[in-house]
Amino acid sequence: MASAEQSRIENDHLVLSSDPDHPANLICTLCAKFYTLGWVTGTGGGCSIRHNQHIFVAPSGVQKELLKPTDMFVMDANTNTYLRTPQVRWSNYDIPYAIALKPSQCTPLFLAAFNRGAGCTIHSHSQWAVLVTLIVEREFGKEACFEIEEIEQIKGVPKGRGKQGNLGYFDRLRIPIIENTAQEEDLTGALEEAMDAYPDTYAVLVRRHGIYVWGDNVHKAKTLCESLDYLFQLAVEMKKMGLPWIK
């Protein structure tokens, strides 16, 4: 009979499915798309999905666009213990040594969003997000925040948790910015504080690093991340032209 440790390693049924919408398949498809947008290149960034009582997490330090469903860790959402740990695999380029896989360093940050009801969390290293954090200045004793208004794409951003619908054209979009840390997991406290200070936000920028974006489901997290990336690119170009973000 298989030991508990062995079944934790071999629980392949949790990640094997012919359904393209199965979280283990979706994370692979999404990361391959995000790679083409420059959101998850050079192993940075990623994506995690919560489905019922299971949380699907990719390994750390791997090329996210080459992920396979069998690479996924599966966590019990109630106990935060791992039900499945992927087995060591050979690298993608036949380099003759094995890599011991660890869960993404972003896992505690993904969990912070899942603890607030999210179904999907995306971490993007988009250069547009990074540039915006370089433009918005730190103010002593005040939380830094990206603000923009009167741009049509703002209508792609939800109003807030528990609120119906999206922001309107005349609403001001605010995305808090937290300071980067040497280790990804050390961002968790500041991320949670920003989530509490901005209860309506579904995104937090990390200065010189990127952004965490979440949503009730994959569709909402993905389309929000796209809308924000559009707005960040526009904002950077506006800044270059001397155009104000706030009217």
Ligand SMILES: CSCCC(=O)C(=O)COP(=O)(O)O
């Ligand atoms: C070059 S990426 C540095 C780590 C990072 O910021 C990141 O988002 C990747 O974390 P992971 O552990 O998922 O590889």
Ligand SMILES: [Zn+2]
């Ligand atoms: Zn990162």
